[in-house]
Amino acid sequence: MNVPLIALLFAAFAVGCGSSDEGEELPEVDCNTVTVPKFSEVTGLVKCTICHASTLPAGNRQDAPLGYDYDTYEAASMDPTEAVEEVFKGSMPPADSNITLTDAEKQQLYAWGLCGNPM
Numbered sequence: 001m002n003v004p005l006i007a008l009l010f011a012a013f014a015v016g017c018g019s020s021d022e023g024e025e026l027p028e029v030d031c032n033t034v035t036v037p038k039f040s041e042v043t044g045l046v047k048c049t050i051c052h053a054s055t056l057p058a059g060n061r062q063d064a065p066l067g068y069d070y071d072t073y074e075a076a077s078m079d080p081t082e083a084v085e086e087v088f089k090g091s092m093p094p095a096d097s098n099i100t101l102t103d104a105e106k107q108q109l110y111a112w113g114l115c116g117n118p119m
C-alpha cells in the first residue's frame with residue numbers, strides 16, 4: 001500500500017467520523033427562548049411506551065430494541081437526542097403502528113430532548 005492511499009483512507013475515516021455527528025437530522029430548537037418541559041410533561045413519549053418500556057420483555061415489544069425505553073426518566077434520558085431524531089425524521093413511531101404524535105407533542109419532545117432533558 002502506498003502512502004497516498006493510506007492518507008486517503010485516513011481522510012475518508014475522518015470525514016466518516018465527523019458526519020456521524022453533523023449528519024444527524026435534528027430540528028432547530030432555540031433553547032434560550034423555548035419553554036422546556038419536564039419529563040412528566042412530555043406526553044408524546046407515553047405513546048412510545050407500548051413498544052419501548054423497560055417493563056416490557058423481549059418478545060413483547062413489537063420488535064422495539066431492548067435498551068430504548070421511555071417509561072422512566074432514567075431510561076428516556078439515556079439518549080434523548082436519538083429519540084428526537086427518530087421522531088423528527090418520521091421514523092418513529094413506525095408508520096404502520098397507527099400511533100402519531102401531534103405537532104405540540106413533537107415540539108415538547110424536541111425541546112425536552114435537545115435542551116438538557118430536565119427531570
Ligand code: HEC
Pocket residue numbers: 044045047048049050051052061062063064065068070082083084086087092093094097099101
Ligand atoms: C409500535 C411499536 C413502536 C412504537 C409505538 C415506537 N417504536 Fe421505536 N422502535 C420500534 C421498532 C420495531 C424499532 C426497531 C426497528 C427500527 O429501528 O425501525 C424501534 C426503534 C427505535 C429506536 C432505535 C433506532 C435505532 O437507530 O436503532 C429509537 C430511538 C426509537 N425507536 C424511538 C421511539 C420513540 C421516541 C417513539 C415514540 C415517539 C417510538 N420509538 C415509538 C417500535 C416502536
